[in-house]
Amino acid sequence: xxxxxxxxxxxxxxxxxxxxxxxxxxxxxxxxxxxxxxxxxxxxxxxxxxxxxxxxxxxxxxxxxxxxxxxxxxxxxxxxxxxxxxxxxxxxxxxxxxxxxxxxxxxxxxxxxxxxxxxxxxxxxxxxxxxxxxxxxxxxxxxxxxxxxxxxxxxxxxxxxxxxxxxxxxxxxxxxxxxxxxxxxxxxxxxxxxxxxxxxxxxxxxxxxxxxxxxxxxxxxxxxxxxxxxxxxxxxxxxxxxxxxxxxxx
Amino acid sequence: xxxxxxxxxxxxxxxxxxxxxxxxxxxxxxxxxxxxxxxxxxxxxxxxxxxxxxxxxxxxxxxxxxxxxxxxxxxxxxxxxxxxxxxxxxxxxxxxxxxxxxxxxxxxxxxxxxxxxxxxxxxxxxxxxxxxxxxxxxxxxxxxxxxxxxxxxxxxxxxxxxxxxxxxxxxxxxxxxxxxxxxxxxxxxxxxxxxxxxxxxxxxxxxxxxxxxxxxxxxxxxxxxxxxxxxxxxxxxxxxxxxxxxxxxxxxxxxxxxxxxxxxxxxxxxxxxxxxxxxxxxxxxxxxxxxxxxxxxxxxxxxxxxxxxxxxxxxxxxxxxxxxxxxxxxxxxxxxxxxxxxxxxxxxxxxxxxxxxxxxxxxxxxxxxxxxxxxxxxxxxxxxxxxxxxxxxxxxxxxxxx
Numbered sequence: 001x002x003x004x005x006x007x008x009x010x011x012x013x014x015x016x017x018x019x020x021x022x023x024x025x026x027x028x029x030x031x032x033x034x035x036x037x038x039x040x041x042x043x044x045x046x047x048x049x050x051x052x053x054x055x056x057x058x059x060x061x062x063x064x065x066x067x068x069x070x071x072x073x074x075x076x077x078x079x080x081x082x083x084x085x086x087x088x089x090x091x092x093x094x095x096x097x098x099x100x101x102x103x104x105x106x107x108x109x110x111x112x113x114x115x116x117x118x119x120x121x122x123x124x125x126x127x128x129x130x131x132x133x134x135x136x137x138x139x140x141x142x143x144x145x146x147x148x149x150x151x152x153x154x155x156x157x158x159x160x161x162x163x164x165x166x167x168x169x170x171x172x173x174x175x176x177x178x179x180x181x182x183x184x185x186x187x188x189x190x191x192x193x194x195x196x197x198x199x200x201x202x203x204x205x206x207x208x209x210x211x212x213x214x215x216x217x218x219x220x221x222x223x224x225x226x227x228x229x230x231x232x233x234x235x236x237x238x239x240x241x242x243x244x245x246x247x248x249x250x
Numbered sequence: 251x252x253x254x255x256x257x258x259x260x261x262x263x264x265x266x267x268x269x270x271x272x273x274x275x276x277x278x279x280x281x282x283x284x285x286x287x288x289x290x291x292x293x294x295x296x297x298x299x300x301x302x303x304x305x306x307x308x309x310x311x312x313x314x315x316x317x318x319x320x321x322x323x324x325x326x327x328x329x330x331x332x333x334x335x336x337x338x339x340x341x342x343x344x345x346x347x348x349x350x351x352x353x354x355x356x357x358x359x360x361x362x363x364x365x366x367x368x369x370x371x372x373x374x375x376x377x378x379x380x381x382x383x384x385x386x387x388x389x390x391x392x393x394x395x396x397x398x399x400x401x402x403x404x405x406x407x408x409x410x411x412x413x414x415x416x417x418x419x420x421x422x423x424x425x426x427x428x429x430x431x432x433x434x435x436x437x438x439x440x441x442x443x444x445x446x447x448x449x450x451x452x453x454x455x456x457x458x459x460x461x462x463x464x465x466x467x468x469x470x471x472x473x474x475x476x477x478x479x480x481x482x483x484x485x486x487x488x489x490x491x492x493x494x495x496x497x498x499x500x501x502x503x504x505x506x507x508x509x510x511x512x513x514x515x516x517x518x519x520x521x522x523x524x525x526x527x528x529x530x531x532x533x534x535x536x537x538x539x540x541x542x543x544x545x546x547x548x549x550x551x552x553x554x555x556x557x558x559x560x561x562x563x564x565x566x567x568x569x570x571x572x573x574x575x576x577x578x579x580x581x582x583x584x585x586x587x588x589x590x591x592x593x594x595x596x597x598x599x600x601x602x603x604x605x606x607x608x609x610x611x612x613x614x615x616x617x618x619x620x621x622x623x624x625x626x627x628x629x630x631x632x633x634x635x636x637x638x639x640x641x642x643x644x645x646x647x648x649x650x651x652x
Binding site: 085087088089091092093094095098099100101102103104105106115124126127128129130131132148149150151152153154156157158159160161162164165166167168169170182183184185235236238239250 | 291292293294298299300301302303304362363364365367368370371374375376378379380381382384385432435436437438439583587588589590591592593594595596597598599600601605606
């Protein structure tokens, strides 16, 4: 009996090992495939400063978003924990991203798209901020330094996309990777904490077939190649802000 | 008739002084209460939101700041342009300017999400921001106005009187240019993004500042039993009319340009014709009560030398100025941002919808607290220092002097 039991263990062990080996053999191609669809990010060592060698951006193919981007918005909300402020009115609750339905008045052509911080090359919110709290990282990510934000909301007046929210109340149970604070302004930061770890932004992960993320400075990156082929339109291109978030199908 | 010497004197100790301080003190306390309430609970207790991010406190703050730079004009006309009849009012003019600016700034600062970080705003500058420049401009204005008062009060530095006056006048023009440019530089909002906002705010400051000055001057004299003649007041009366006319001219240019440019026509039509409360505030508040009524009160022949008519004209000019600022600030934000020109947009976050805003009592209390602070500063100022001429009777003012 004992010998049988040992044999059984041995068999199970070998089977498991085989399974692990099989997964290990298949996984790289699977992971690479995902990365290829959604873009690629290299982790930034923590002791290295951010440089302008890269400019992060994304191309959102609206025609492939069956839900108009609702899944992306939900992923953002889950990642950063905004929008559930208990005391704030609906008009006061934070909204880092939202789905906007657009219908042309003349042609009645209609589409939906997710709208969030467009990570402009020339961000009006950064220009107007008196303290420099509203800032653009060297790699193109526009975000708020919540330590020196005085809560004047001038950046919200300046943003053409209504991408920014003011925190109207004290917050509880915040996400450690995405600290927020009453009396400061916040917005999509392209999941900077994930990018620095070599991961994709949460919204990109939520819609891998419709969004390509990557380095806009690299002409060979998947996102640059895709934009070269199918184009990448800006919301309010007339403002000359050169946004880092681009759309196809709008 | 030669003019008599101008003698400046502090206001006398009286029961009225303390009653006035008590009344203003009550408003100050309410303002402080409103500040602590919003500071403790967060801005969700206000009517402001993520669509209308600047509300009634900003209307009060900008109104006071604009009036502050305008109040200095009375002194500037005397000093810079050499009009002697204005010179005795120079001290009060500068005191009022400082007081109104402090009153406005306190509202602005206490409405910040983080008023405790004021030190950051004073030490960490982004020089591309007109807000950062304004912090420097406001502080410089306070300093220059104080020096200007000093050159008027101390014979030893009288030789710097003209220099200080010119410096303060130049500075105030730049300051109000900066205040108007807060809106003029907003690229994405069609109701704001125009260089005309700077001169518009300057001429608004002329009108509102003078109107406040007229009221303060009158009550400072009548409540302390001093003589204030028609010669001085009629000068101010017709000057006010010129300034109101100036505001109408630039507002006309602004709105006609807006209607002409298709990109701006949407928000212009909203403000001028379809905007509900904002349309009413524009036509009834700003144009009818705030401009045409004061002009009628000033130019009606039967009301010449009528002090009550002048005071009402000044009061309604201020009402009109606040209506104008409310329309500019709140009306401009109520109209939704245009993401896709020529398309209808909708979302679960008020895209394409007219944004609602109802000011809360806390915002009103904070704003009135700022007004009260300005008036407290003036009341105490004229009590402890020699700001007011003993008399501004016609004999003293000398109608023949230029």
